[in-house]
Amino acid sequence: MRIDAHVQVFARASAEFPRLLTDQMPAERAAPVEGLLGEMERHHIDGAILVQTGGAELEHHAYLRHCLKTHPNRFRGIALIPPTCDAPADHMDRLAAAGDILGFRLFDLGGPADPLAPIDVATFSTFPIWRRAAEKDYVLWLYPRARDAHLLPFLFDAFPQVRVVCNHLMVCPGEDKFSWDDKGRPRVEVEMPPQTRYSTMGLKIGRIPDNTRGIYPYENVCVHLSGQYAFSNESHPYRDLAEWHRNLLSTFGSARLLWASDFPWTSADPGYGSMVRVVDELLPGLRPRERSNIMGGTARSFLRFPLCA
Amino acid sequence: MTRPAESHYGQFAKEGYLVLENALSCDELRRLQRAFDRCAAAARPAWVREVAAGTRPAAFFDIPDPLSREPLFLELVDHPSYIDLLLAFTNDELLFIGAQFRVVPSSPLSYVGWHYDVDRQNTPTHLKIQLYVEDVSADGGPFAFVPGSHKLDSGPYPPVRQLESMPGHRTFPGSAGSAILFDSFGLHTSMVNRTGRARKSIILIYEKWSAEKFAGQRYAHLAERLDTPLRRRLFGLEH
Numbered sequence: 001m002r003i004d005a006h007v008q009v010f011a012r013a014s015a016e017f018p019r020l021l022t023d024q025m026p027a028e029r030a031a032p033v034e035g036l037l038g039e040m041e042r043h044h045i046d047g048a049i050l051v052q053t054g055g056a057e058l059e060h061h062a063y064l065r066h067c068l069k070t071h072p073n074r075f076r077g078i079a080l081i082p083p084t085c086d087a088p089a090d091h092m093d094r095l096a097a098a099g100d101i102l103g104f105r106l107f108d109l110g111g112p113a114d115p116l117a118p119i120d121v122a123t124f125s126t127f128p129i130w131r132r133a134a135e136k137d138y139v140l141w142l143y144p145r146a147r148d149a150h151l152l153p154f155l156f157d158a159f160p161q162v163r164v165v166c167n168h169l170m171v172c173p174g175e176d177k178f179s180w181d182d183k184g185r186p187r188v189e190v191e192m193p194p195q196t197r198y199s200t201m202g203l204k205i206g207r208i209p210d211n212t213r214g215i216y217p218y219e220n221v222c223v224h225l226s227g228q229y230a231f232s233n234e235s236h237p238y239r240d241l242a243e244w245h246r247n248l249l250s251t252f253g254s255a256r257l258l259w260a261s262d263f264p265w266t267s268a269d270p271g272y273g274s275m276v277r278v279v280d281e282l283l284p285g286l287r288p289r290e291r292s293n294i295m296g297g298t299a300r301s302f303l304r305f306p307l308c309a
Numbered sequence: 310m311t312r313p314a315e316s317h318y319g320q321f322a323k324e325g326y327l328v329l330e331n332a333l334s335c336d337e338l339r340r341l342q343r344a345f346d347r348c349a350a351a352a353r354p355a356w357v358r359e360v361a362a363g364t365r366p367a368a369f370f371d372i373p374d375p376l377s378r379e380p381l382f383l384e385l386v387d388h389p390s391y392i393d394l395l396l397a398f399t400n401d402e403l404l405f406i407g408a409q410f411r412v413v414p415s416s417p418l419s420y421v422g423w424h425y426d427v428d429r430q431n432t433p434t435h436l437k438i439q440l441y442v443e444d445v446s447a448d449g450g451p452f453a454f455v456p457g458s459h460k461l462d463s464g465p466y467p468p469v470r471q472l473e474s475m476p477g478h479r480t481f482p483g484s485a486g487s488a489i490l491f492d493s494f495g496l497h498t499s500m501v502n503r504t505g506r507a508r509k510s511i512i513l514i515y516e517k518w519s520a521e522k523f524a525g526q527r528y529a530h531l532a533e534r535l536d537t538p539l540r541r542r543l544f545g546l547e548h
Contacts, residue, residue, distance in 0.1 A: 114357050115367040115414045116507055146363030153418035174363025190363060198368035203422035213496060214422030215470045250468075 003296035003305055004040065004048040006167060006226050006260030009033045010063055017063040019054030024180050031264035033067045037074070039263065039272035046296070047074050047305055049260070051105060051141065056080035061095060068100040076305055077101040078141045081129060083108065089132040096138060102303055103139030103163075104129065109148040109155065115199075119151070121158045130155055133162045139303060143167040146174040149196035156218040163220055163302060165258065168227030169244060172196040185265040188230045193244050201251060216251050222302055223252055225279055225294060226260035229270065236270035237281035245282040254290035258298045313397050321398060325459030326491040332390035332440060333486035337381075342485070344379045345442050345509060348372045349412055368420035372410040376531060382410065383531065386513060387539055391438055391490055395515055399434050402518035405528075405543040409512040413450055415502045423475050426493035429461060433517035439481075440488040442509035450502030452489055452510075453480040459495035472500055523548060 011017040013027040021027050033050075040048065052064050061079055068077050079095045081088050081104050095101050110125025112118075121127055133140050140162055144152065149172040156164065173188045181187040203214040225245060232238035248257060261275040270278075279294055280286070286294070299305050321327055333341060349372055359365035375382045386405050396403050413420060427435050439452045455478045457463050469475050480500055481489050491497060493514075502508050516522055528535070528544040541547040 113361060115360060116353070116370075116412070118505065119415070145361075146367075147361040150360075150367035150414065150416065153416050157417035172363065175361045177363060195363055195366045198366040198420040199416070199418070202368070202418045202420055203424075211425040211427075212422055213424065213466050213468045213475070214472075215468045217418065217470050219470075 001047070001296045001300055001305075001307065002045045003258075003299040004045050004261050004263070005165070005258035005299045005303075006051055006224055007036055007048050007263040008051050008053040009036055009067055009264070010054045017066070019060050019063070024184060025054060031267075033071065033075075035267075036263055037071070039261075039267070040074075043273050043276045045276065047076075047299075048263075049078060049102075049299070049303070049305075050075050051078045052080045056082040056085075058091065058094065064101075065098070068098070072100060073306070075100070076303065078103055078105050078139070080105055088129050092129070092132050092138060093136065096136065103133065103141055103165075105141035105143065105167075107143055107145065109144055109151045111148065111151040111154070113147045115150045119154050121151075121154050124151070124155075130159050130162060134159050137161075137163075139163045139165060141165050141167060144172050146172045146177075146194075146196050148172065150199040152200050153202075153218075156221060160218070160220055164218075164222065165303075166200070166221060166223045168224055168262070169231065169241070169248065170194075170197070170200055170223045171227070171231055172200065183269050185269070186227075186230045190231050192231060192241060193247065203251060212250075214251070215253070216256070219256075221252075222256045222258055222298060223248055224258050224260050225282075226258075226262050228278060228282075229262075229266060236274050237278050239282070242282045245279075249283060249286075249290070254286070254293035255298055256302070257294045258302075259294050259296075313394050317394060318397070321394075321490075321492070324456040325495040326454050326456065326489055327394065328481065328483070329390055329488040329490060330484070331486055332388065332488040335486075338486040340381055341385075342442055344381050345372070345410060345511075348375065348378050348410070349509075366420070368414070368416065370412040370414075372412075375408055375410040376528075380534065382408070383534055385440065385511060387537075387543060391488060392539075394490055395436055395438075398436060399515070399517040403543060404516050404518045404522055404545060406514040406516050406522065408514070411510055411512060413499060413502060413508040413510075415450075415505050415507060417501060417503065419450070419472060419499050419501050421498050423455070423466070423469065423472065423478075423496050423498045425496060429494050432494075433519045433522075435493045435517075436490065436515045437493050438488050438490055438511075438513040438515075440511040440513070441483050441485055442511060443485045445482055445508055445510070446504060447480065447482045447500075448502070449482070449504045449506065450499050450508040451480045451482040452491075453478050453498050453500050454489070454491055455479075455496040457495075459492035461494070464496075466496055472498055518548070 177189040228238040360367045
């Protein structure tokens with residue numbers, strides 16, 4: 001079973017499917033689920049995780065919920081929480097009530113930006129979200145900024161029961177480093193391996209990988225092999241990121257890595273089929289079991305994705 | 310030069326490290342602590358900005374260009390508590406590589422796992438001094454080393470999920486002013502610091518002389534202060 005562990009779909013803005021409008025996602029732009037299903041069929045992908053985009057309010061999730069309801073055997077969802085939400089636990093419970101939304105995506109962790117400041121996770125603005133995730137077994141889908149990278153281990157330590165997926169190669173974008181390229185794709189200026197790795201991974205990874213004798217200590221954390229196009233300075237297959245992929249594999253193991261296409265941003269360049277092949281391009285020595293894990297096995301077991309696709 | 314005792318040779322050859330208690334005098338330590346804190350405080354705002362930009366690690370903070378900042382810092386490079394040991398272990402062909410005046414914030418995750426520092430097949434003898442600026446408790450991120458692991462035929466050592474699971478390792482909590490001299494061919498790490506207080510230490514890096522690492526201009530900006538033949542050799546201004 002092959003699962004694409006991070007995609008976005010959205011409809012043209014309408015009364016039925018309201019969403020926020022931005023320069024990159026104007027009202028007339030759409031990435032409908034039918035297009036994704038067509039790509040999945042062509043490339044033998046059985047299921048996918050649909051990640052909410054276009055707003056965090058309940059009503060903004062209308063198209064995501066429509067897709068999940070229409071295709072219950074193909075998709076599970078990840079929702080958003082408004083940063084100013086007064087009752088995040090209620091918001092989370094309402095969205096997850098149907099059982100097809102597995103968890104919630106966070107960008108800010110809400111703790112002190114100064115790594116030398118006293119750290120108490122109970123004071124983080126996202127603490128109620130983590131607590132609710134622990135209570136209800138929701139997955140947290142993390143794409144934190146660099147200013148928050150040092151906060152991650154404190155949260156992993158405090159909530160070992162919360163399943164976490166770190167998005168896009170565990171890169172934490174720096175302030176003012178995020179933009180959109182001329183192909184309408186997110187672009188992040190980052191030196192690879194990222195400086196944030198010392199906080200997020202430890203292990204002195206990146207300089208002489210064979211000199212390291214460590215495995216990631218938090219077994220509740222997975223990492224996406226995705227988003228390469230946004231960080232690489234090369235075209236597909238982004239060989240400048242191959243060493244970082246090897247580092248992630250040696251640190252996390254294939255049972256904690258998930259492949260994702262990041263559809264629709266990759267639809268035109270390099271194309272969905274190229275993204276399906278990117279793991280084999282960057283990790284050519286994978287054993288069959290490892291490849292199977294990364295391409296869907298990890299999503300199946302860690303996210304408890306159903307076998308009915 | 311004072312030659313090290315035979316016991317030092319023996320232990321270093323066998324274990325790959327030496328603990329140097331009270332390497333600094335009380336007066337030296339007080340002056341060092343004040344200067345360290347002053348320089349760290351001055352550089353901290355820029356570091357926090359760069360952390361947010363993703364261009365510097367949050368997991369540790371090094372005082373930029375420390376040897377240019379305080380005469381006291383420069384004096385640590387050939388401090389009498391360990392310079393003779395370093396010279397002896399490199400057959401008097403010692404080269405200073407660099408210094409890290411390092412602040413490591415408290416975190417449940419160590420910023421380094423067990424690791425060797427260098428390519429052990431192609432690097433000359435590579436030594437480090439880890440000098441504690443403040444007391445480091447057992448849960449304060451102490452230096453740790455696997456005795457004997459500096460030997461090329463030692464091991465194999467398994468990848469471990471928890472630092473304390475490394476077989477045969479030893480941790481080195483210590484008082485301010487104490488130092489550990491170690492062979493960085495050996496497996497070492499910084500254990501987890503759960504104290505809520507940052508660990509402050511100074512890491513001095515040396516190597517046996519090689520033409521590859523001898524870079525005559527690297528420390529040219531310090532030339533006026535490199536006022537002894539030993540210092541000029543250590544800093545690569547003379548050979």
